[in-house]
Amino acid sequence: MNIKYNFKKIENKWQKYWKYKNIFNKKLFYNKKKFFILNMFPYPSGEGLHVGHPIGYIASDIYARYKKSKGYNVINPIGFDSFGLPTEQYSIKTGIHPKIITKINIKRYKLQLLRLGISFNWEREINTSDKSYYKWTQWMFIKMFNSWYDNILKKARSIKILINEFNRNGNININAGSPYKTTFNANTWKKCTNFEKEKILQNYRIAFLSKRSVNWCPELGTVLANDEIQNNLSKRGGYPVYKKKMLQWSIRISAYSERLLNGLKKLNFTENLKNSQISWIGKKYGIKIFFTLEKNKNIKLEIFTTKPYTIFGVTFIILPLESSFLKRKNIKNFVDKRKFNEVEKYILNIKSKNILGVFTGNYVIHPFTRKKIPLFISSYIKDDYNLNSIMCVPAHEINSYKFAIKFKIKILEVLYNKNIKNNIKLFNNENSFCINSSFLNGLNLKKSYNFIVNLITKNNFGKKSISFKLKDAVFARQRYWGEPIPIFFEKKIPKIINKLPLLLPYIDTYLPNNNGNSPLTQAKFWAWDKKNKKIVSTSLINYKNILPLETNTMPSWAGSSWYYLRYMDPNNKYFFVKKKKETYWKYVDLYIGGIEHATGHLIYARFWHKFLKDYNFVSSEEPFKKIINQGMILGNSAIIYCNNKKKEYITSSNLDFKEKKKLQKINIDIKYIKDKNEVDLEKLKNLRFGFVYNNYKFILNNGKFTCDRKIEKMSKSKYNVVNPDFIYDKYGADTLRIYEMFLGPLEKSKIWDIKSINGIYNFLKKFWNFFHIKGKFYIDEKTPSIEELKILNKMINKIKNNILDYNFNIPISEFMITLNKLIEIKCYKRKILEPITILFSFYAPHFSEEIWYKLGKKKSIYFAKFPYFDINSILEDEFNYPVTFNGKFRFKKKFKINEKINMIEYKIINNKKTLFYLKEKKPKKIIIILNKIINIVF
């Protein structure tokens, strides 16, 4: 009887065994070296796991099993980032509470993950929407609220220290990470009301309140995320979106800019990743130049520029929407009375990307020419550097140029380079020099920079300055499904709640109110009883002892910024992590995740870690020692075209390239695509929740409605995900694991394509049959030959090196090559096959565990030691030299390893074949690189 490779039976059996014996959660020995490997934790969406997710998990598992076999204490934990928008939107559509949806989704994810056979430490599982977790997120927020950043000690410190200092000396001796410019003494401070004091303190707190703009969509009655918007219209419904200012919490991450930048130096990240971080932080050296207002000489605009040598080309100044000059108090200074209505109308109707702006009616004075320069308000020119105003040189900057053309502003060229015709590129080139710039004329960029900077500082027209692009991060969302912010308001002063967790209240509807405020404004029980320290009914609010609670919730990056720490001690009720455990695990040794997190998540987590370090809650400065970004899995999206004005969908076959560009593109689920990109309209229309445009018409062609396909990131938001479940059923987890690794290098993005998975399945069957001769498991107990040992040791070496280099695809070929060789020489020896099985268990744990068992082993292969590598067995005494002529390979010739160069030269020059290829020409030069190559130049 033939024993076939029955993956279902094998995988089932060992998954049960691992779970029953708790194999991956064995007790740790703290005297052993640690290795903390981590995957970026998934968001449990309703779609379930897609085939792109496991790539990182499998790679981490291979690495974890390898490290384990090398004797490390390994943890490879997993959890769920479960607060967020997709779940909330699903709740809005269905009315089912996000908590329930999250529970269902997590269950499904877990089942899918368990089927992969990954050595995850499930007992360390965490979940950011669990109250035992977000209690600590809230606790950390309070810490930030109660902190300020001391620029002298370069760390966060308690706000109490700051208040004490204010009481003693005011802010005269304080150098803080703060935008607050006014100095005051102790007396002034003491005279302030509590409200005024708090207003000042808000400029210092690391978690603070400020007005920031959001994407407001009145028709949907909600604030939208950037990715919910396309061409200034909401993707859902195609309604216009406006910028709206709201009072929100922010985190003063900008105070940490310098440390975030410096910390990168020591980290083992790829250069690209570092570059992304560096450009996100965006440190720029430049100068602040003062421009005085024409009407009020006392008011100076401080304008930062990195290119002061273009000062004579400045023809207008922009106040960005975020500018503090446009606050109610200041606006009169900057906007002419007659222009008030126009400006207001503009601000209210801003759609983010159009070239729009409005003249304020006011001018500033150019510090050198003393000419009048018009002052505009606009959101078009990007305020990358948190500036209150921007000087615009339209001749040499593309957006300013477009703006100048639109508003018919003068364009003055002030740079010249005979080699470069594109004005916009001039300031990047050292050989450009100044023209039309009075005393700067003829100087190159470097000279003119130094000259003008010196001049400006001497005359007090400005001062040298360093600017960062890194903005303070918004820390509030007008959403329901997030961590409540533990704050209540007493006489409009924010006060903290120490009794944690502050639980997310129950509500009926997850929609925001008409003003775009959070759904929590509609919660029935969302007021704070100050005396009894508990949540009470909103109707009881009396502004004395029953006070309103903060209704915004935390953003999704809150919980994900410190989750790796919780894995060290996931069930601790008394603290977020026990000091002893934290000092052992310290940081993540290997972090695997998508490149799309290279900026956002990484900056936030690094900031958060540094903040905790300032209070010695953690002992390391950086959370992630080494990061690998797995490549994106690309899917084949389906896109249909929508004309919102006419309220119709148009089949792609009726549209040409130009028409398509104008229409709104909507991703639809690839489940509804039939052959030849035809859309199954019946199924699409019958969707219960997914489709919101049921009142729109479908324009067909020949009775058919077709879509376009696009290769892009596989993502639930693009409806192009492929689910791995059917692959488990058809081929098994081991095949899937190997196949996903076989697709290519981990860090490269790849298009998902199932067609060659058969090859991997065949390989596993071949390997299985190799162990079973005539239906019986067979193993040869004889001592292996030198040749056999050579095959084994070459393999061990190659696989080890490749895993250490994070090349997870190459070992698979090595397994195949080795198997082919073993079949050829009919080697079934235990001393060869046992080590191979151990190596193979990194990739195919179920398969290998079964073979291991058949080899008579009692203990799980998870605990097996990495095979001994005998370097002597792979040493050769001959090397087969490739002989090339003018770099072109012709034939091979063997020489002894220790053969002298001149002997090789003598022999090769007199070789028959050499003479044949030389064709009677004389060689000019013979290059011999020992044990590498011979090249004969003629």
Add this chain to the structure above:
RNA sequence: GCGGGUAUGGUGGAAUUGGUAUACACGCUAGACUUAGGAUCUAGUAUCUUUACAGAUAUGGGGGUUCAAGUCCCUUUACCCGCACCA
């Protein structure tokens, strides 16, 4: 727009890090075997010239450095990713 990445046969990819380009698979073409399978085995498979031997040309395009370039430098094209409320 700004920032980053990728490009090797019909397909996924390999190349000891500057040293034999296309390993290993998939697919395809023959053939064998058969308890007819989504099985297994054998042979072939970059392109062009050639019956063959052999030769020439090929790592997105163009140029350069070198005895030697897929790999280093310059330039260019195409595609993908990120840009702060998706996670």
